[in-house]
Amino acid sequence: MPAGDFVLEISGGPGGRYAVTVSSPAGEGTASVALEPGAVGARLAELQRAVLASSVTPRAAALGLERPVRDVGEQLFRTVFDARLRALYLASRQRAAERDQALRVVLRIRAPELAALPWELLHDEELGGYLCLHQPLVRYVDLPEPLAPLRSGPPLKILGMTSLPRSRAPLDAESERAALAVALRPLTERGLVDLDWVAGQTADDLSRRLLRGCHVLHFIGHGAYDAERREGMLTLAGADGREHHLHASALASLLSVARPKPQLVVLNSCQSGMGNSEDLFSSTAAVLVRTVPAIVAMQFAVTDKAATRFAASFYQALAGGRSVDEAVRVGRIALVVDKDDSLEWATPVLYLRGGDARLFDMPEPADDRGTAAEREPAGGAAPGPGGVPPRPWWPPEGAGPADGPPPGPSSGPPPGPRITPRVLNARQWVHALAFHPDGRRLATGSRSRVRVWDALTGNRIWEQTAGGWLSSVFAAAFSPGGRRLVTGGADNTVRIWAASDGEELLRLRHDHMVFGVAFSPDGFRVASASADRTVRLWDSTGGDPMLRITHDQVVTDVAFSPDGARLASACADRSVHVWSLGGDALLRLRHDHPVKAVGFSPDGGRLATAGDDGCVRLWDAGTGHQRLLVRHAAAVKDVAFSPDGRWLATASADRTAGLWSATDGARALRVQHNGPVLCVAFAPDGGYLASGSEDKTLKLTPVPPP
Structure with a gap:
C-alpha cells in the first residue's frame, strides 16, 4: 500500500x-476485539430507512434520523479502535497534514460477516465526526490474479447505460445523463473524453456495445440482492420491456469481452454494494472487482437527486x-453541501483491487500546462527536442503525468522525510537499489525477489517474485514520477511493476541476463x-522494441542523460559508449578492465564510470576528457551522483561504500559492510545514502552537510 495509507485489516479469530x-x-499496531456483526x-434495514428519509424530511426531523446512523458508526469505531490504534490514526492524520498529503483509510475485511457492515459510517466525535468525509475510505480486495494494465490513447471512453423496465418505479435518468455531460464537457470539447450511451436497455444491447470496449462503465437503473442465488444483480429490461435480472457473475463475464476492458464501473443503482454475511464476494460490486480494478456502488437505496448529484x-x-478514492469523497461532500442534514453521503461504497486509485491520468487544462515543450501532447505528436518523442497523455495503469520529468535544477530537490540511520535485514544479497521520488520508499533486487520498503520504518511494503528460485534481480529503477518500477534479472527479463502494489504491468525479454535498466527522463522509454x-530501448507503455545496439561483449549497465537525448552503456570489453x-x-571511453557501472551527472556534463580495476573515473561527457580518478x-560494482551533483557514491568489493567529492575526489564518508557492496543510491533530496551488500543488509547513512 502507498505510504499515505492507514490500513485497517480485520480477520476472524x-x-x-x-x-x-x-x-x-505513524507505525503499526494490533488488537483483539469482540464485535457482534449480527x-x-x-439494524441495516433501519439504517437504510433513516438514510432515505433524511433526504426528504425537514431539518429537525432529519437530525433525529441521524441518531441510529451515528450510533452504529460510533459503535464500530469504539470496538475496532482501542486507545493505541486511535492514537495511530490521529498521528497518521497529523503527519499527513504536516506534509500536505492525503491520508487514506483502507479497509481489508477478511471476515465475510463483517464485509456486509456499513464501515463508511465510522464515527468519532473528537476526531471530527465521520471518517469518510475527512479522508477517502476504500474497501480493498486481495485477489491473487493480476489484472492486465490498460493501454490506450485518447479519448477516454465512458460508456453509460440506462435500463428502466416498465414494471419498476421510474427514475430521473435524463437528469443524470445531462449532469454527466456537463461534468465532462471541458474534456469532451477537447476531444480527450468520449461519452457514449448504450442504444437500448437489454443485456443484448449492452453485450453488443461492450465489444467495442470502454474505459468506464456507468450504469443508471435498479439493482437488488438475490437472496436465493446469494448474489447481487442489476435489473435490466427484457426484449418485451419487462424485468430481466442480470446477476453480477454474468455481468462480469460480459465485461471480460470488452476491448479495452473497463478500469472503473460506477453502479448508480440501489443495493449494488449489498451482500450476505457468509461470502466476501456476494455483492454486485465485490463480484465485479474480480474483473475490474475499481467499483463504485451503492450499499443502500439511493434517491434520484442524490444519484445525479453524486455522479456529477x-x-x-x-x-x-483526482484519484478515484478522492473523487468518491468529493461526491460525498457534494451530497452534504446540497442538504447538510441528509445522510445519503453514506450510500456510495468504493471497492478497489490495487493500491493505486489513480486509474486515469487526465492532462491539465490548457491554461495551466506550462510551455509548449512541457505539455503532454496527444499520441502521435512529433518528436520533441533531441529527437525524443513526448510521452503520450494516456500511459498504462501505473503511469501518467506523474511519470514525467521531475522539477528542473532551479527548483532543487524536494525535502525528503527524516530517515533514521538504520540497517535493514534483507536476508538475501542486495544486488540493486532505487529510491522512490517521494524519498520514503526504497526498492531492492535480490535472489528471485523484488521488494519495496518503507525507508522511515524499515517495514516491507510489498514483495514480488521475479523468476525462479535461483534467479537474481540485478537492476532496478523508478520512473521519474514514481508510478512504475522497472527491474532486470537473471531470468532474461525486464519487468515493469506498479510501484504502489507490485502488480506486474509488462514483461520484456532479452536472450540472456539483464544487468542494467533505466527509465528515460520523460518515462516513455x-x-x-x-x-x-545488446542495449535495447523499449516503449515503456506497450513494450514495443524501439532500438537495439550490439556490443562486442556483455553489457553491464546503461544510463540516460538528463535531457533524454543520449544513452551511455558500460561493457565488459573495457569500454563505455555514449x-x-x-x-x-x-563517444567511447576506455578502462583497464571490464566496466561495471556508468552514470550521468544531474547536469549531464559529466559521466562517472567504474569497473573491475577498482577505479572510478569522472569524464567530460562531451569531449571525453578525464577529469577525476x-x-x-x-x-567497483556501482556508482551514483547525488541529486545536486556535489557527491559521487561508489559500491566496492572491498566491503565499503564510499562518498567522494565530485570536484576534487576527496573521500567524505566510508560505509563499512561485512561483505562486498553491490549497489548504492541517494535519496532524492541527497540527505541519505543507501548501500546494499552481500552481507544481506541494506544501510541508510546520512550524507554529511557540504
Missing part, C-alpha cells in the same frame, strides 16, 4: 473475537485529475543492458 492489524504512516446487521461531482473530480551483448537515441556512436581496494 478464536472464540468469536476478531484480530485487528493496523499499518500506518447485532449491527440487524464524482466525474468533475475525476476529470480534474526503458533502456536495458544484457549479457546477450550513443544518440538513434543508435549513432558519439578515485580508487577502491577492489572492484
